[in-house]
Amino acid sequence: MSDQNRGKIPTIHDVARIAGVGIGTVSRVINHSTGVKPATRQRVQAAIEELRYSPNLIARSMISRNTGAIGIIVPFFTRPFFIEVLQGAVAAITHMGRELVLYNVETNDQRDRYFRDLPGQRKVDGLLVISLSPDDVAASAFRQAGMPVVLVDAYHPLLTSLVVDNIEGAYQAVKCLIAHGHRRIGFINGVTEGNFRFNQANDRLIGLHRAIGEAGLLFEPELVLTAPWDRQGGKQAALQLLARADRPTAIFAASDVQAIGVLEAARSLHLSVPADLSLIGYDDIEMAEVLELSTVQQPMKRMGELGVQKLLACIGGTADGEFLPELIRLQPSLMMRHTVIHTAPNV
Template identity: 40%
Template structure:
């Protein structure tokens, strides 16, 4: 590689016979510089192939021109769809997007501290991250704006957040099944696998974190059941770590019950796919023998013809950054919780139980 030294504002200044300050102003369209000099400077800059040093600029103006996105489990489709939304907005802004993935407790602490505290970003978007009580302190301490997507926590009321109405979504899913005539409806959900510090001697203990979206979707499920006067059956409830593999085994267990459910509502599409796999393995026809509804409406859901609850992942990402950008540019309005509505998308994995004829919608 050639050792081409990059030019600085000073080089330009010398050639143009002005001071660096003037060059800076010329480059930044300041009205304080004469139109002719500006042109001259611009020409020289072009000839020199000048490219501004962003780092210097950042130090000088005291902004990083970067926004950080903190996500767990980058691999999940719902996360990357949300991310797409974020990216779409940021492409047309002067802000860089820096990503931090967090998959375990250690990374978690580092992630929070590093990103939030080391003045590397002007604002943070925290997506689908379980928030522990002990985190709240960090978050409050930081002066940079933060907005949450898909996360509720009582301590978070100071912050902006974008959430889907999970309870309503869970309700809609279950109601749909109920309307179809199902009475035995299983629920398969996930728990967050973040561990808290050993509280009192125990090695490590699972954090009974109460505000995961899965839990809320379950609440909606329950609500629909009581409304229909159906007692909830503990055998029809199961949760484990997120993933289609886990969901598959939960489903198999549930379907092997002596009195198995005729329908299953899964807390995410990924899990619903696991349930579909279980049905295949057990040679159950979907939807004839088993109805399945998911949650998210991930891209693959369409291919799988999965009935699911759409929650506009892409849009939630967009809304989130927009809000964050607002905050960064100094909006001082009270923090706000934006609710993104859900919608049921009926495809081909749901039908009336067994022999029953499907009633036209």
Template identity: 40%
Template sequence: MHLGGGAPGQGPHGMATISEVARHAGVGVGTVSRVLNGHPAVTDETRARVTRSMEELDYRPSPLARGLKRGRSNRIAVLVSFITQPSSVERLRGLTQALSGSGYELVLYPVEDDEQRRAHMDTLTGPHQADGIVLISLPLSDEEAVRLQKVAVSLVQVDASHAAFSSVLTDDVHGGELAARHLLELGHRELAFVGDAEDNPYGFTSSSDRRAGFLRVLSDAGCTPPDQWVRTGSIGAESATSLAREVLAAPRRPTGVFAASDVQAFGVMLAARELGLRVPEDVSVVGFDDIETAKHVGLSTVRQPLQGSGRLAAELLLDALTEPNTSEPERHLLPLEVVSRLTTRALPR
């Protein structure tokens, strides 16, 4: 779902964007950027094709932006939380692929704690640090947004949203609803949840939003789980294993568990195995993300386009860098879907 303005196939003000030129010419946005900047690493045939697409779409790069190009740093900064988490890795893969050959140097700023976040933000709000910034899974406070606006840097958020900047995200509440409906359709009514604690220092809401959607559908179906079956803790599989072990070891246990991420679902599966329970015969498990490992272990999950979110963020940023101050912030909502594999099964009727 695209909530930006403009006619279909056009930018917010009816003008073609660099992304549309790339699609029309059958090349990446990085290739169009190289053509615009006169980069030598473009074949004559490709340059001609891109030029024809610009003419046919009446694409007119801003003379001011082209003139300012020489005074830029040619760096794109990427602030990413928990960079080793598989979902972050997949988003980065899509981002780097889309920016490959664009002429920009990609600089990663891993954020593992609040002190690191503040230090990186101080650096990037200084002069001439980066031409553009991508924030991955890092919500912005209003104060931070004002600071970034003052330095007039192009910025795109992924997996978070602030009204001042363009963003690429999914509806996590809807994702939780999808997980609940999948399990209910299989006949499950005794269901549990394992996810992240709400009191995290980054302002993450994805896990709590997925939980809210999950519990809302269960409530509507008349099968709200007991409080002890709704468990939250630190990010990662180890915490999820500990939480799930407590739930699954009780005399009364759920027949299905929704975990707020695939990694946490793996932790739930480990807890079940340690307790001698079979997945899905004794307990069904659903994750969220559909990281690469999920298909290898047969995990049923709610799929979000991780690489696609990174690619779209790159396209939006290159558009903004090529045509600064020509569009309003755009909010792109990407689709979600349930992928049913080997860790869920229908209960006997």
């Protein structure tokens, strides 16, 4: 920075002067708009770095109606699944030079308030909504307000939705246990919290039914329990299942965190995993690899990254607020580690 500029707060006019372009070109570069030649874009970015220019987001929004910010609405964001999805989303947002505004949801009222108020406030250019499915009224309101919205791990036909095939993931897990000789398979599913409409739990139950039916086995509802999506919930459900005289020889947990609770329960009962009990989780969080847990892998970071890419495409795609919704279905994969063992079929 030159001496004459030292101590001054740089403006967009200073950037334009040093780069030898008009302020309109600088604005297009700042807002990641198309139509700027690579060499020109490079000169503008060099001038921004030289001046250490930080655009005023409020002023930018008054001129262009763009805030430069992406909003993410996520429930219980400290849970491992959401942390890993957020890591992918944050990396993509940072790479694109955008700001992040995080809206954590702990209650139904909080979720409904965000869905109702954010489109009109225009504090962000678009919303990434994780694991929360808007109802028809909220989805229609997003469209009418011209607010770009992408759902991750949730679905609505009016909005671009990025989901993982949870039915297939659960089917592969239970099919694997059956192939290893298990016939009494316990299932610890996630309990619906409030009326957040987590369809993932229902889909994983459907996958279980499909695998059992395909194998010609009898569905035993007493071996299916629901529990909170946390370690303590998994532990308590496992203690119930393993206290039965005809206890299961294998357990499929709807999340890795619940599966960690199953490991704790087995240890407290002096049961060895996998010698006495085979176990498969779901998600493939970082701790699953550390514990050598067999699990169904969701591409969590990719979900966040791709969700942001789709959202930015919506933001930059049309000016009239009309977005053609997509349904993007990602496939899970079974990660076999050291918590599953072959056993003689128990009939």
